[in-house]
Amino acid sequence: MxxxxxxxxxxxxxxxxxxxxxxxxxxxxxxxxxxxxxxxxxxxxxxxxxxxxxxxxxxxxxxxxxxxxxxxxxxxxxxxxxxxxxxxxxxxxxxxxxxxxxxxxxxxxxxxxxxxxxxxxxxxxxxxxxxxxxxxxxxxxxxxxxxxxxxxxxxxxxxxxxxxxxxxxxxxxxxxxxxxxxxxxxxxxxKPDSHDICFIADGDNAGWLKEKLGDRAPNQGGDIVDQGTGEVLGQHEGTTAYTIGQRKGLRLGRPAPDGKPRFVLDIEPVSGTVTVGPREALRIDRISGVRARWCGTVPERLDGTVQLRAHGAEHRARITTSSSDGTVRDLVQIELLDPAEGIAPGQAAVIYDGSRVVGSATISATARSEALV
Structure with a gap:
């Protein structure tokens, strides 16, 4: 060839x-x-x-x-x-x-x-x-x-x-x-392997985003709020510095009442509110995905696994697909039999059947079933 x-x-x-x-x-x-x-x-x-x-x-x-x-x-x-x-x-x-x-x-x-x-x-x-x-x-x-x-x-x-x-x-x-x-x-x-994001020279994602977005940034600051009490714990200079599951860099100056670390649970880019809470609040077992892309035959339902990060673990899952317009099955609902932590909208859920890659979808929302609450 x-x-x-x-x-x-x-x-x-x-x-x-x-x-x-x-x-x-x-x-x-x-x-x-x-x-x-x-x-x-x-x-x-x-x-x-x-x-x-x-x-x-x-x-x-x-x-x-x-x-x-x-x-x-x-x-x-x-x-x-x-x-x-x-x-x-x-x-x-x-x-x-x-x-x-x-x-x-x-x-x-x-x-x-x-x-x-x-x-x-x-x-x-x-x-x-x-x-x-x-x-x-x-x-x-x-x-x-x-x-x-x-x-x-x-x-x-x-x-x-x-x-x-x-x-x-x-x-x-x-x-x-x-x-x-x-x-x-x-x-x-x-020669060393490449790591991180190739177009961010020093690996400082937050600093790069702050500089490049400028007026396009959704906000220039906001409140860091405790999930349980609603108390404002501190301020930040922009939501682009945070990701779901982040623990370091919150700079709150005081620990949670139980002494355990806090994690970013939610980011609201319009109001600028960053919600934090305990690690267990990060656990989810429901994922909605959009813009699905399929490597071959499109499944209606599948008992398989999903991988949610580039170097993350596999999670046993039940996958159901549907169509947003009646033509292609571009929507995905995933029930995780093995709950995951720190999963954010925008990440990719890649679906496997054994070792075979079935396809992928962009995560649009995550949720916790009553069993995890």
């Missing part, structure tokens, strides 16, 4: 490209320039958006012996990922920009352009496995190395996108990949 290898400048994408070439595919490497100003994004070999990363990807392509190009997708990235991230926080939600990037950039804009140029598939260094199911559809499964499994952030992919994707690292473990990179003479063999 004629395949396009998305090369971030990190070790995983380099080895994935090398394996694709070794398998006999006609491989062309590309690096996505996602920053309008690369110096404003994270530096220090973080494997994502910097000039150093572009150079690392180019050197890896030279070693593999494949053509290499840089695609400027900074405008698409800013609109679909960065602006979305700011809009979601301004609305009091907690988005996952990595899922949005996979959905809108790496497996939409890139794949569309690749197909238009005559490529058959896009290969990436994600840790997930693809196989053909008994119904002839392409199934995505968790990676062999559960510590590196990235199926959660790929849960937004559709059947059409999976049919034109290759994930050569799905059956590997990270240590073996680094050793293979060294054997192949790839200089990125010992």
């Amino acid at each position: 004629r395949v396009l290898a998305a090369m971030s400048g990190g070790v995983d994408s380099a080895v994935a490209a090398a394996r694709a070439a070794e398998a006999g595919h006609d491989v062309t490497g590309i690096h996505l320039a996602l920053s309008r100003n690369p110096k404003s994004y994270r530096t220090g070999a973080r494997g994502c958006c910097t000039i150093e990363d572009s150079n690392d990807a180019r050197r890896a392509a030279d070693v593999i012996g494949i053509p290499f190009y840089v695609w400027d997708m900074s405008d698409e990235f800013h609109e679909a990922v960065v602006e979305d991230f700011m809009d979601e926080y301004a609305a009091g939600r907690t988005p996952n920009p990595c899922l949005r990037c996979n959905e809108k950039i790496k497996f939409a804009a890139v794949l569309d352009r690749a197909m238009a140029l005559g490529f058959d598939a896009v290969v990436t260094g994600h840790y997930a496995q693809l196989e053909t199911g008994p119904d002839g559809l392409i199934e995505m499964h968790r990676a062999v190395d559960m510590a590196k499994d990235q199926s959660y952030v790929l849960g937004v992919l559709t059947q059409e996108q999976l049919a034109h994707s290759l994930f050569p690292l799905g059956d590997s473990v990270k240590g073996d990949v680094r050793e293979e990179a060294e054997r192949r003479g790839l200089m990125v063999a010992n």
